Amino acid sequence: MPIRLTVPEGLLSQQAQAQAFAGLTDALLDVADLTGNTFMTANIIGTINVLPREHVLAGGTPVAAAFIELRLPEIALASAEAKQAFFEKAADVVEQAAEGKLKREHIWSNIVYAPEGAWGIAGRSYDNAELIGAIQGAAIAS
Template structure:
């Protein structure tokens, strides 16, 4: 489940970048109620885009801003409450990591869904039911 964090250079030092990404991962797993599930944990992946300051915009002008994008299969975070919980957690995480160098209203988060059957892991296309089965199998192995 890729997370993309895009920020301007200088906003977060390397340690804060790593910490923020780890916290975004944990927030996703917590909101999805999958903390400790080895299948899901291994498949929360992502990237950090650190752009030159003059390449990040708000209101059409260069500005300190951060963008969090989460890509998921259609079955994940399907409820409005789950979406709100992740967006709130992501905003809190990035705001804290920026240590006062970023206004809260300059943090945007969006959630994008892949079409049914269009989620690929290790070359295998997963439908929603396939992902649920993999998560359940991982949970069963954990508690066995």
């Protein structure tokens, strides 16, 4: 379940970047009620994109901002409450990592859903039922 965090240079130290990504991972696991699930934890992956300051814009103007994109299967975080909970936790994580260098109103998040059967892990395609089965199987094994 890829997470992409995009920030301008100088907003987050390397340590803060790692802290933010770990916090975003924990937020997703918490909201999905999957903390400790080995299958899910191992498959939350992602990137931290650090762009030149002039390449991070809001309203057409460079700004200290953070963009959080989450890619999930259609079955994940489907409820409005789950989405809201993730967005709140994600904003908290990034705001704390920025240590006062970022206004909360300059944190944007979105979720992109992969269509049924379009989720691949280790070269294997999973449909929603298979993905749920793998997640549940990890919960039983632990």
